[in-house]
Amino acid sequence: MPTKNANKVNQAWGKRPPPSRGPKPALSTTEIARAAIELADAEGLEAITMQRVARTVGVTTMALYRYFPGKADLLDLMIDSAGDSVPNFGKPTSPWSTRLKEWARRCLAIYQNHPWFLEATSARRSIMGPNELLWMEAALAMLAESGLAAADRHSAFLALIGQVRGHATFQETKKQGESTQEWTHDLAHVLKSEADRYPALLKALDSGAFSKKPARAFDFAVDCILDGIRARVK
Structure with a gap:
């Protein structure tokens, strides 16, 4: 063997x-x-x-x-x-940030469509395959359009893929636990009994932040990364 x-x-x-x-x-x-x-x-x-x-x-x-x-x-x-072949991420004439956000969404879709993908990629010890590297190539090419220095583009890529993997991890953890409604109810019970210790958390809970759809949270986080990139190249 x-x-x-x-x-x-x-x-x-x-x-x-x-x-x-x-x-x-x-x-x-x-x-x-x-x-x-x-x-x-x-x-x-x-x-x-x-x-x-x-x-x-x-x-x-x-x-x-x-x-x-x-x-x-x-x-x-x-x-x-x-991940199949690397798709187009919008019209070539669209802003780099619009296309990069679509890249992040489609990348997340791979993790959502294949729940085993997160575990498999975490355990891997070999170099990435050609198709994976093409996804990375596409992201770096869009980041080049942003005006970021070449040395900073990989760091920006890591921030994006880290958000993708972090969101995928959170979603997978939620699947294995109680529902969002149950979890929020339990958290509210704990926080309200300890309101003096957790005022910021309680305020966020009362605002409905914990009940927002995951897709909105993901888009918000990606937008923050993209806004940060724009700020650095001004």
């Missing part, structure tokens, strides 16, 4: 040569990754084992190792395939 170090290159780059022995592969690695994505979407990342994926695509477990040296390699291609 292949060792853990059989392939250090992200499988999405397609650098591993095809096997020289055995029958010609009947499936492509992309087809297998797509099937694995559907399985993970339906049952979570824990369902992704070499045995389970092999059954899903109709091959033996040992045959699956001819396509992927190990599970980590399969996950690499799943991650890179989850």
Whole structure:
């Protein structure tokens, strides 16, 4: 059976040569990754084992190792395939900030459409795949239009992707807990009994801030980042 170090290159780059022995592969690695994505979407990342994926695509477990040296390699291609090809983020004539905000929204959609994506990308140890890097390339190109210095564009990108991942984490945590209404009710009960200690929190709660739709909170945070970028380049 292949060792853990059989392939250090992200499988999405397609650098591993095809096997020289055995029958010609009947499936492509992309087809297998797509099937694995559907399985993970339906049952979570824990369902992704070499045995389970092999059954899903109709091959033996040992045959699956001819396509992927190990599970980590399969996950690499799943991650890179989850976002599809980099789309347009609005008309080229639209302001860079409008297109970058659309980039952030579509990036968040990947996490929302594939709940396993956050966990998978957090555990990954290989470099990003070509499609992921194209998403990053698109963001940096738009940031270049902003007038930010080249050395600052990556920091701005990290602020944006950090907001995307932070929002995705918060939303995933909420799915596993009680509803927003229940959580807000419980928080109100605690805060009102300790009003002297938490006046700012209580004021925010009374304003209805905790009941706002998540999409509004996300847009507000992204707008703050974009406003900060504009302020720096003035």
